[in-house]
Amino acid sequence: MATFKVLEQNNPRVDAWEKVTGRATYAGDVYLPGMLMCKTLGSARSHARIVSIDTSLAEALPGVRAVITGVDFPEIRFGSGALKDRYIMARDKVYYIGEPVAAVAAEDEITAEEAIGLIDVQYEDLEPVVDPLASLRAGSPSVHPDLENYEGYGFTIEGGNICTLLDADRGDVDQAFRDADHVFEDTFRSQGINQGFLEPMACVAHVEANGRLTIWASTQGPYQVRAQLASVLNMALSNIKVIPMELGGGFGDKLRLAFEAFPALLSMKTGSPVKLINNREEVFTQNGPRHPVTNYIKTGVNQDGTIVAREAYTIFDVGAYLGAGPNSGIGHGLGAYDIPNFRLRSYAAYTNKVYVGSYRASGVADMTFAVESHMDMIAHKLGMDPLDFRLKNAIKEGDIAVNGSRVPRNGLVECLTAIKEQLGLPKELPEGHGVGIALCEWRSGTGPSTAAISVNEDGTVSLLTGSVDISGSDTSLASIAAESLGIAMDQVIVAKRDTDLAPFTGPSGGSRIVYSQGKAVEMAAEDTRNKLLALAADRLGVPSDALACADGSVYVQDNPPQALTLGQLAAMSVTSRSGPIIGNASLSTLPYAPVFSAQAAEVEVDKDTGQVKLTRYVQCQDVGVAINPMAVEGQLEGGAVQGIGRALTEDMQFDPETGAVRNPSFASYLMPLALDLPELETLLVRVPSEDGPFGARAVAEPPGFGPPAAIANAIYDAVGVRIRELPLSGERVLAALRGEGNDIAYIGDELEELKRAEGLSV
Amino acid sequence: MNKQPLTMTVNGHERQILVAPYYSLLDTLRDELQLTGTKKGCDEGDCGACTVILNGKAVTSCLVLAMSARGAEVTTVEGLATPDALHPVQQAFIERGGLQCGYCTPGLIMAAVGLLEENPQPSAEEVKFAIGGNLCRCTGYTKVVEAILLAADRMASLG
Amino acid sequence: MLRFDFLEARNLRHAISLLERHGDESRVVAGSTDFLARWRQGFWRPAAVVNLKGIANLGRISYSPQNGLRLGALATVQSIESNAQVRRRYQALATGATSFAGVQVRNLATIGGNVCNASPAGDTLPALLAFDAQCTIAGPEGSRTLPLTELFLGPGRTALKQGEVLTQLTLPAPLPRTGSLYIKHSPRGAMDIATVGVASVVTLEEDGRTCRDARIALGAVGPTPFRATDAENLLKGQELTAGLLAQAAEAAEAAATPIDDVRGTAGYRKAMVEALTRRTLQYSLQMASGRAMPFEEQRRLAVQTAF
Ligand SMILES: Cc1cc2nc3c(=O)[nH]c(=O)nc-3n(C[C@H](O)[C@H](O)[C@H](O)COP(=O)(O)OP(=O)(O)OC[C@H]3O[C@@H](n4cnc5c(N)ncnc54)[C@H](O)[C@@H]3O)c2cc1C
Numbered sequence A: 001m002a003t004f005k006v007l008e009q010n011n012p013r014v015d016a017w018e019k020v021t022g023r024a025t026y027a028g029d030v031y032l033p034g035m036l037m038c039k040t041l042g043s044a045r046s047h048a049r050i051v052s053i054d055t056s057l058a059e060a061l062p063g064v065r066a067v068i069t070g071v072d073f074p075e076i077r078f079g080s081g082a083l084k085d086r087y088i089m090a091r092d093k094v095y096y097i098g099e100p101v102a103a104v105a106a107e108d109e110i111t112a113e114e115a116i117g118l119i120d121v122q123y124e125d126l127e128p129v130v131d132p133l134a135s136l137r138a139g140s141p142s143v144h145p146d147l148e149n150y151e152g153y154g155f156t157i158e159g160g161n162i163c164t165l166l167d168a169d170r171g172d173v174d175q176a177f178r179d180a181d182h183v184f185e186d187t188f189r190s191q192g193i194n195q196g197f198l199e200p201m202a203c204v205a206h207v208e209a210n211g212r213l214t215i216w217a218s219t220q221g222p223y224q225v226r227a228q229l230a231s232v233l234n235m236a237l238s239n240i241k242v243i244p245m246e247l248g249g250g251f252g253d254k255l256r257l258a259f260e261a262f263p264a265l266l267s268m269k270t271g272s273p274v275k276l277i278n279n280r281e282e283v284f285t286q287n288g289p290r291h292p293v294t295n296y297i298k299t300g301v302n303q304d305g306t307i308v309a310r311e312a313y314t315i316f317d318v319g320a321y322l323g324a325g326p327n328s329g330i331g332h333g334l335g336a337y338d339i340p341n342f343r344l345r346s347y348a349a350y351t352n353k354v355y356v357g358s359y360r361a362s363g364v365a366d367m368t369f370a371v372e373s374h375m376d377m378i379a380h381k382l383g384m385d386p387l388d389f390r391l392k393n394a395i396k397e398g399d400i401a402v403n404g405s406r407v408p409r410n411g412l413v414e415c416l417t418a419i420k421e422q423l424g425l426p427k428e429l430p431e432g433h434g435v436g437i438a439l440c441e442w443r444s445g446t447g448p449s450t451a452a453i454s455v456n457e458d459g460t461v462s463l464l465t466g467s468v469d470i471s472g473s474d475t476s477l478a479s480i481a482a483e484s485l486g487i488a489m490d491q492v493i494v495a496k497r498d499t500d501l502a503p504f505t506g507p508s509g510g511s512r513i514v515y516s517q518g519k520a521v522e523m524a525a526e527d528t529r530n531k532l533l534a535l536a537a538d539r540l541g542v543p544s545d546a547l548a549c550a551d552g553s554v555y556v557q558d559n560p561p562q563a564l565t566l567g568q569l570a571a572m573s574v575t576s577r578s579g580p581i582i583g584n585a586s587l588s589t590l591p592y593a594p595v596f597s598a599q600a601a602e603v604e605v606d607k608d609t610g611q612v613k614l615t616r617y618v619q620c621q622d623v624g625v626a627i628n629p630m631a632v633e634g635q636l637e638g639g640a641v642q643g644i645g646r647a648l649t650e651d652m653q654f655d656p657e658t659g660a661v662r663n664p665s666f667a668s669y670l671m672p673l674a675l676d677l678p679e680l681e682t683l684l685v686r687v688p689s690e691d692g693p694f695g696a697r698a699v700a701e702p703p704g705f706g707p708p709a710a711i712a713n714a715i716y717d718a719v720g721v722r723i724r725e726l727p728l729s730g731e732r733v734l735a736a737l738r739g740e741g742n743d744i745a746y747i748g749d750e751l752e753e754l755k756r757a758e759g760l761s762v
Numbered sequence B: 001m002n003k004q005p006l007t008m009t010v011n012g013h014e015r016q017i018l019v020a021p022y023y024s025l026l027d028t029l030r031d032e033l034q035l036t037g038t039k040k041g042c043d044e045g046d047c048g049a050c051t052v053i054l055n056g057k058a059v060t061s062c063l064v065l066a067m068s069a070r071g072a073e074v075t076t077v078e079g080l081a082t083p084d085a086l087h088p089v090q091q092a093f094i095e096r097g098g099l100q101c102g103y104c105t106p107g108l109i110m111a112a113v114g115l116l117e118e119n120p121q122p123s124a125e126e127v128k129f130a131i132g133g134n135l136c137r138c139t140g141y142t143k144v145v146e147a148i149l150l151a152a153d154r155m156a157s158l159g
Numbered sequence C: 001m002l003r004f005d006f007l008e009a010r011n012l013r014h015a016i017s018l019l020e021r022h023g024d025e026s027r028v029v030a031g032s033t034d035f036l037a038r039w040r041q042g043f044w045r046p047a048a049v050v051n052l053k054g055i056a057n058l059g060r061i062s063y064s065p066q067n068g069l070r071l072g073a074l075a076t077v078q079s080i081e082s083n084a085q086v087r088r089r090y091q092a093l094a095t096g097a098t099s100f101a102g103v104q105v106r107n108l109a110t111i112g113g114n115v116c117n118a119s120p121a122g123d124t125l126p127a128l129l130a131f132d133a134q135c136t137i138a139g140p141e142g143s144r145t146l147p148l149t150e151l152f153l154g155p156g157r158t159a160l161k162q163g164e165v166l167t168q169l170t171l172p173a174p175l176p177r178t179g180s181l182y183i184k185h186s187p188r189g190a191m192d193i194a195t196v197g198v199a200s201v202v203t204l205e206e207d208g209r210t211c212r213d214a215r216i217a218l219g220a221v222g223p224t225p226f227r228a229t230d231a232e233n234l235l236k237g238q239e240l241t242a243g244l245l246a247q248a249a250e251a252a253e254a255a256a257t258p259i260d261d262v263r264g265t266a267g268y269r270k271a272m273v274e275a276l277t278r279r280t281l282q283y284s285l286q287m288a289s290g291r292a293m294p295f296e297e298q299r300r301l302a303v304q305t306a307f
């Protein structure tokens, strides 16, 4: 491993002091003089025509300054991607319970709430569509009957409620199944999941007298919010400034426009700043969670354990709008394995439920649960050790990944081996205890990234990027700059930015900040260093390749005392021919860099209650290089605990008649607490990536993928029952132990219909 | 239902304010006293982000009616550090990586302070029980527990 | 109207007169944990609240062999959980209290509030029932007492009349050779409403084997928490073999009439009654036979956390 001065060290976060003292400012902490409070009215119906909305009583309430409904916005549909399938506020129809139909600005929150209660909406009910599988069938009522006319609709298969199909194929999969020694097929179902960030959606909007709109936002994607806001308000992009405030968690749900348009329009109407903060129920019922996913998976395997064919069908319920696509899941139907023949399909179906958003690599956790449970089941049927079976089929350097890229060097095998050693696998555990593993894969995220670094006269540097800090990314970026420039961490000032100030960059999500944004910072630091060296060469009268940059100075390698500090160089640069020193960089994409993680769970199953206790959780991930081991471990631990919640207790439930969220609170949507967890064991493997900054890989997504399968596999090991549906609740485990069918419906009929529609033989 | 006068001691200073009778202690701290370090994650008592010390006990301030805190002593996250030094719990959270997005952090720190006032030498299990009312979605708690144990050790050795 | 007025009761008489004056439009608050949660959810919309918290001495906890345990209505769940006499003599109550919410809520929530809120899932209620608690109630017509079993009428409904306030709960002193435990079944180790809660109290005869008295109370499996008397009767006067405990557990299961909700189906809840009754009886029997069980261990059992 290369030696580093800043990287691979547990430096404190750059924002730690503000956060432990309560000084860090989140969007909800913004208080402006004369600020009004906004509240929204959510639809009481899941699918209905809006006959009328009477706001007169609300408007007459003292303290109310403005009331808006859907028709106050320009009649413009927008969407999260190409497909424009929704209005920012319901106009003529509502598509889910909770969908905003009106908003109020009042002098205080309680008045706004009272006003909301005075708004009278008359609905004419339409038949709701709740079950995504039923929605695929011919004759199902349609959520968006006009879908074909929506801008960006590019789908050709008939099928009322399907809005997207993603596919990937290789080889002759049908022939490979015919030739295989064994074929196994299974259906898995994962539950509705909420991102569970602690900071509810919040924003403050203020329109200046000159018409310029400022948004103090809780967002991962300030430029995306700016663009979508410009579109739904039909205003010039340049008239909007988004200031991303400290972010209290987003996990994908804050990548896009949420409700910023409501206070924005209310601010335009009233001339006052307007604040909107969701309450927790609104977070559950109005923001995009993830809906249950059905994954059908079929594998052809030879007697020696070689996998020869894979078919995977995913049915995603996207709710009322395509808030986030089924895209992430599709690429992962193979898992971390080399499979020569495959057919992978992801269908996205509309239903009358709250629309979905992104969540920490949406869809991959669901798919990993299916693939890694299925792998275990096959290993047991073949009489192979589950870990050996995985090793045998694991994807290697030089193989072609599902996305068509060549697989570069990586630490997959090292991760599996480390897990094996840490736990002493294979191992026998006492009665009622079991161990299970899961192998997870992901890729380092890319996308447009920019960075600029200027050198100050005291030798510090100022780092400017457009990316919002999530998961300590500012600290990582500062570390990369410090390492590149040979200065200490505390010599890097990370600028607070907004969309006016900082250059465009992609959103903070999909594990792209350290890999891609970090790369931009590394490149900007190189640019800065080159400029420092050139200036020093000029002033010291030596060629620049005789110089080195370390410990805050540029010095002559053969004669270190002959040196200029960065501060001196910065001061000199002001009057130099080339002017003050600023380095910058910009990039669009980086090559494919996979990320692998092996995980293992030990559980104890209570046979009387079915309750599963997690007694040990081990994960090992190839991180390339640990920019900051403490931060990397923190990411892995936090991610794993989200996955553990998904495995055991979290379950967004929907009313089967109306699609309403049945448990919209932290009291009933059960995220893990400290008490529910063993100390997590986190191991790092370091096989540097070819292109990431200093060899780093993305880290944040894979830890959350493994727990559902690892724990399901451990339950099987402990008590011999296989649970195919999440969460792995006491109730499900007990039913399985008692032989009461807990199995989920095989989706054969639906599959045949989908295949026929595509012209495949069934 | 006009605002009513309320006197309480917040972070060592006596404060006299006017408060709406239906206001929670949390809203009072944030809206009336501009102490925004205390966070609102749910307003239902379920997340612990709003934890403050009220008359020596850690409580969720969203479940306290402000008017019922008449004459009370309240400590918020803003009241822990001295001008010279952070509170040992704050310091340990920084050193051990006990925070990420930071939204749960003031509440977790106050829960830890409440614990250490009653039980200066807790076991890891006791720490987990003491923060059983605090949700954190980012850290996975392992480093939070480590930080609190480190703070306890340091405070014990300081006496 | 969402807004309400805040009325501070100076003493019990004042509280009762405020309640009489404001009638149906007013509501008592103590710890206000249930109140604020339900007000924000829109279930409760009083015009005024009458705050009891300022009334002196209404939160006292005392124990004597003659009078048993007296819990002032304002005693917080945390003060009960940490009380040495409660831990020593009323383990089921201590474990009920410790399994309750999280520290921050326990520091606010009062026992009177838990009782008057009359939730079928209230965590202190099975233990109070199993220890034969008596309520002392003050009202416009003076003071009266009522067995706790007669207080609960349905979910959120009690026998308290307009203007009445619960002031104290009295639990007789347990006989020697008594052990007890509450187990709360819920997916999480804290901050969770019980899917099922069971409290058992077992008292042995001097021979150390025969059951002198057994009391079992169930939570979250009926409209109110209640005593499983058929199960209790199977045990009284008998030697407590594993087989007999299992029979009692089945009888308890038969008495349960749970519903389906987001936390579990009725069928699962019934199965849990059986499992938890058996366990609470077993551990209570162990304690009654003289096996000391440290509070930490009881707590682990109560919230089913395996460290
Ligand atoms: C986040 C959260 C978690 C919770 N977790 C649990 C849990 O795990 N287990 C559990 O059992 N409960 C739980 N609860 C419910 C609640 O905390 C308890 O019921 C608590 O004991 C109520 O006490 P309080 O003093 O706060 O009551 P308040 O909210 O003040 O009052 C509750 C009700 O009782 C009435 N009342 C209160 N005192 C009296 C009195 N002396 N005389 C007459 N009427 C009175 C009030 O009018 C009101 O109707 C939880 C609540 C919240 C918000």
Ligand code: FES
Pocket: B039, B040, B041, B042, B043, B044, B045, B046, B047, B048, B049, B050, B051, B060, B061, B062, B063
């Ligand atoms: S805001 Fe008070 S507990 Fe969540």
Ligand code: FES
Pocket: A198, A248, A249, B099, B100, B101, B102, B103, B104, B105, B135, B136, B137, B138, B139
């Ligand atoms: S650090 Fe984000 S919720 Fe705890």
